[in-house]
Amino acid sequence: MTAVLDRAACPASIRPLAPVVGADTTVPTIAGDPVVYANFDYAASAPALASVAGRLSEALAEYASVHRGAGHLSQVTTARYEQARETVRRFVGGRSDDTVVFTRNTTDSINLAAHITPGDVVVLDIEHHANLLPWTRTGRARVVPSAVTVDETVERIEAELASAPAALLAITGASNVTGEVLPIGRLAAAAHRHGARILVDAAQLVPHRAVSIASWGIDYLAFSGHKLYAPFGAGVLIGRSDWLDAAEPYLAGGGATADVDLDGVVAWHSGPARHEAGSPNTLGVVALAAAARELQEIGFEEIGYHEHRLQRRLDDGLARLPGVHTLRIFDDATDRVGIAAFAVENHTARSVAEYLSVTHGVGVRDGKFCAHPLLRKLGYPDGAVRVSFGLGTSSDDVDRLLSALSDLVQR
Incomplete structure (x- = not known):
């Protein structure tokens, strides 16, 4: 496997790696003002490259x-x-x-x-x-x-x-x-x-x-x-x-x-x-x-580096949120693509996904992801939340997702 590039420093701001169609699409929120959609459902269907x-x-x-x-x-x-x-x-x-x-x-x-x-x-x-x-x-x-x-x-x-x-x-x-x-x-x-x-x-x-x-x-x-x-x-x-x-x-x-x-x-x-x-x-x-x-x-070196920085930012942010539990299959896995699944205590996966969408314009996937035996094995038979990202994702998108989750758990 091609190892993810290990660079010493990660810039504070991470820009999208390539333009995707619909990057400026706005969606409604319950506050009344439309916001630019933050797409974290790449693993289901990635947006088309421009x-x-x-x-x-x-x-x-x-x-x-x-x-x-x-x-x-x-x-x-x-x-x-x-x-x-x-x-x-x-x-x-x-x-x-x-x-x-x-x-x-x-x-x-x-x-x-x-x-x-x-x-x-x-x-x-x-x-x-x-x-x-x-x-x-x-x-x-x-x-x-x-x-x-x-x-x-x-x-x-x-x-x-x-x-x-x-x-x-x-x-x-x-x-x-x-x-x-x-x-x-x-x-x-x-x-x-x-x-x-x-x-x-x-x-x-x-x-x-x-x-x-x-x-x-x-x-x-x-x-x-x-x-x-x-x-x-x-x-x-x-x-x-x-x-x-x-x-x-x-x-x-x-x-x-x-x-x-x-x-x-x-x-x-x-x-x-x-x-x-x-x-x-x-x-x-x-x-x-x-x-x-x-x-x-x-180039997959650049793709891997972009993804690695976003993934580290996301993982660190999720780890700091009380009541948020990430899913893992293996204790010794050393490589992961741009996907993370988690559950939030006292909230169903659907309620988390709906909250992120209607209040913050953030799109994630909830459910059992066409992997029902695996979700049962991991202890989440009713499903979890999945975020996935790619070439069109920025650090601003990740920060917005984490901020929205923080608002949810504080409620």
Whole structure:
């Protein structure tokens, strides 16, 4: 994993790292005066980067059908769509022969992965439902309970892999509840030692950290554009081609077929087209590729440094508030992306979120974050509050959130 840059001093003021659409949007409050919205829900859907919106405007002017048209605009749109595959491959350090399949979102990508996986799957109990339910519904999932440390959790996973053959280890890159990052390289090595492949749910990892499929030993990687500062909701499954080519097409329809006759004989394409039947979300794919290029241009060292300073400011502020309890999965986690979850004594998660919104114009997420087993395990079966931030977040936003929480607990 790329370590977060450790610089000696953190300036008092932290500016946004990149302009995002809607940064100046105002929202109503019960005091009557609108205020600029402070968005702390990046982990659900990040706002579009302004540069991505510009790229979309260009693509809209030349938007047409893909793959099936000889006209100039169809050729231009098809070229953009196919070029996006190479952009995505480079963005996550994919191998030259990896297949890049565009899907609706991370959930769709992992359901496709479940469709092609030819055997048992080992999975942790801390996963988002998107990386839990596609496996458990097959009846081939072996769920491993996480331990209180990362090291012991890795040991438990390896013990399960050694106990019986498994086709795949499916693991999150970073928790969508706490932001804690798992050691993907170690887990990939453990899976391969026991003859399994590894799939990484990278939905919460790729907006924050540089990822390398090839050097980390990842076999399959799934993520979404809407968490990567790209609107329109496109997703990706990238990985080894053999399982994808051997499986029946994920969807039956136009684009996936090489030849069809009325006797029921169908010749299916190999490669990404095999699992991309129907007209694709071309604009979503263009946006995703544009966001990937922008993050690479900004640089993950700068992204990590910006995030680290905001995270330290947030963590220090939360620690000083009486009755506020932060959630953690592991005692020894050393890396965390820009996510924090907490509970406030004597307040439901929903009441905290509503108070922050209607009185201070601060937007957070409350609930169980599509990770119900994990919230029960952490002792918050009714849910918690989650704040998440990114390129458009400033220290003023963090200070405003902390001030609003301070007002709440003092009441």
